[in-house]
Amino acid sequence: MSEQSAGRHPVRRALIGVSDKAGLLELATGLHAAGVEIVSTGGTAKVIANAGVPVTPVEEVTGFPESLDGRVKTLHPRVHAGLLADRSRDEHVEQLRKLDIAPFDLLVVNLYPFASTVASGASHEDCVENIDIGGPAMVRAAAKNHGSVAVVVDPQRYDWVLERVREGGFDQADRRRLAARAFAHTASYDTQVATWFAEQYAPADDSGFGEFMGRTWERGEILRYGENPHQRAAVYTHSRTGLAHAEQLHGKAMSYNNYVDTDAARRAAYDFEQPAVAIIKHANPCGIAVGADVAEAHRKAHACDPVSAFGGVIATNRPVSVTAAEQIADVFTEVVLAPDFDAEALDVLTRKKNIRLLRLPAIADADAVEVRPISGGVLVQTPDAIDAPGDDPASWTLATGASADEQTMADLVFAWRAVRAVKSNAILLAADLATVGVGMGQVNRVDSARLAVQRAGDRVRGAVASSDAFFPFPDGLQVLLDAGVRAVVQPGGSVRDAEVIAAAEAAGVTVYLTGTRHFAH
Numbered sequence: 001m002s003e004q005s006a007g008r009h010p011v012r013r014a015l016i017g018v019s020d021k022a023g024l025l026e027l028a029t030g031l032h033a034a035g036v037e038i039v040s041t042g043g044t045a046k047v048i049a050n051a052g053v054p055v056t057p058v059e060e061v062t063g064f065p066e067s068l069d070g071r072v073k074t075l076h077p078r079v080h081a082g083l084l085a086d087r088s089r090d091e092h093v094e095q096l097r098k099l100d101i102a103p104f105d106l107l108v109v110n111l112y113p114f115a116s117t118v119a120s121g122a123s124h125e126d127c128v129e130n131i132d133i134g135g136p137a138m139v140r141a142a143a144k145n146h147g148s149v150a151v152v153v154d155p156q157r158y159d160w161v162l163e164r165v166r167e168g169g170f171d172q173a174d175r176r177r178l179a180a181r182a183f184a185h186t187a188s189y190d191t192q193v194a195t196w197f198a199e200q201y202a203p204a205d206d207s208g209f210g211e212f213m214g215r216t217w218e219r220g221e222i223l224r225y226g227e228n229p230h231q232r233a234a235v236y237t238h239s240r241t242g243l244a245h246a247e248q249l250h251g252k253a254m255s256y257n258n259y260v261d262t263d264a265a266r267r268a269a270y271d272f273e274q275p276a277v278a279i280i281k282h283a284n285p286c287g288i289a290v291g292a293d294v295a296e297a298h299r300k301a302h303a304c305d306p307v308s309a310f311g312g313v314i315a316t317n318r319p320v321s322v323t324a325a326e327q328i329a330d331v332f333t334e335v336v337l338a339p340d341f342d343a344e345a346l347d348v349l350t351r352k353k354n355i356r357l358l359r360l361p362a363i364a365d366a367d368a369v370e371v372r373p374i375s376g377g378v379l380v381q382t383p384d385a386i387d388a389p390g391d392d393p394a395s396w397t398l399a400t401g402a403s404a405d406e407q408t409m410a411d412l413v414f415a416w417r418a419v420r421a422v423k424s425n426a427i428l429l430a431a432d433l434a435t436v437g438v439g440m441g442q443v444n445r446v447d448s449a450r451l452a453v454q455r456a457g458d459r460v461r462g463a464v465a466s467s468d469a470f471f472p473f474p475d476g477l478q479v480l481l482d483a484g485v486r487a488v489v490q491p492g493g494s495v496r497d498a499e500v501i502a503a504a505e506a507a508g509v510t511v512y513l514t515g516t517r518h519f520a521h
Ligand SMILES: NC(=O)c1ncn([C@@H]2O[C@H](COP(=O)(O)O)[C@@H](O)[C@H]2O)c1NC=O
Pocket: 017, 018, 019, 020, 040, 041, 042, 043, 044, 045, 070, 071, 072, 073, 074, 075, 109, 110, 111, 112, 131, 132, 133, 134, 135, 136
């Protein structure tokens, strides 16, 4: 016997109970044609029988009616003994014979749609009713008994299942892989249920955070290496949306650092309502701009810091046009992420062998919380959304100086939104709805201000500035005032606000306070 076919068991009897009936008919028809006896739960049996395929209702096996609105269907020793009997143990086989129970060789189950019921905003009663009990019990039983039973939880695998059945059954390696998949499936399902219960029914207080929070991840791509070549890395996903599921249209495989930078770029560009472009290096922007279209936004974003933009990652919140593509193609760029690419733009960009092109719909990220690992645990927070109270310019307080005119206010609003994408301490200089100098990641605000001014060069004169958090002393702001900024937006709230504002007043510079800060660590 070859290694491959070791432990192959023919499939004679299958139990099918599926909530998602996709592919069911083809499966049942194929199993029947291969001589497999099919036993099924009520709704599943009805679909199979209606198609003229012979099926035994599970009630006939249990001798017990499906009852309590379907809460009890398969929870019966005649089902579970048939799934749990170890065919390699003579005493199990003998007991089945005495009890007149026929064993199952194959179990096909998919569970009540708990997660999508919760996501649909259904009532508590509906959510609770969609917690599958009998299904996971059967899946776990068959997976435990994988020496004898093959268990299938993915409708996408039905074609392969039929192939295997026709070839003479599943071998031991198949059954082990299927069991691993099955336990992962029930673990993920139970984690969703436990997390929902903790949020709904067992919150420690009114914080909104349950006493338990679980997430499970499925492995996606294996990456060539991690942040550095000596580190191993892979992508694991926990939802069906977001960057981890972006469609790669062209280019080399994404690297670990590409993902980190592209996620920062996505967040920066997709924050804006107008056409926007963010160019990111090492998770910080070397340029962000909005414009009438992607090409204009890209020109302005690139002009902020052309030196740093070399080898950068670009994200835009609109389909990439051919003009934008031609501009991008002129600069060595690692990744371009966009909701789409015009056909001609793709022609232009795909001439570049290595550039990675990713398509991702510009919808809000579905994640309700952000999770960051620390040694021994994780930190959890709600995302720093752009709808905090102080993000609405109507709520800003004019602390000193003349009210901003329309153009200045537009630049201040842009600068306030863009500074969220900069690692703290963040000082961002903007003119004409584009960054002209960014100071990021410094351990004091004075150095960030100096960096921003240095990067802006002559463009600082008449630019506006945003600061992600308050100025603890006047010194950081003074750097901006001395360089010639026209107006500043910052949260305020320092114990030395009066000194800080006085410095601006002395320079005749407008300062708006938002009351909200946007640290990014
Ligand atoms: N209660 C039980 O004994 C039970 N046994 C199987 N189920 C589930 O019932 C569903 C199939 O039901 P139907 O064939 O009636 O549509 C499957 O999702 C299966 O996981 C059950 N339902 C819920 O727990």
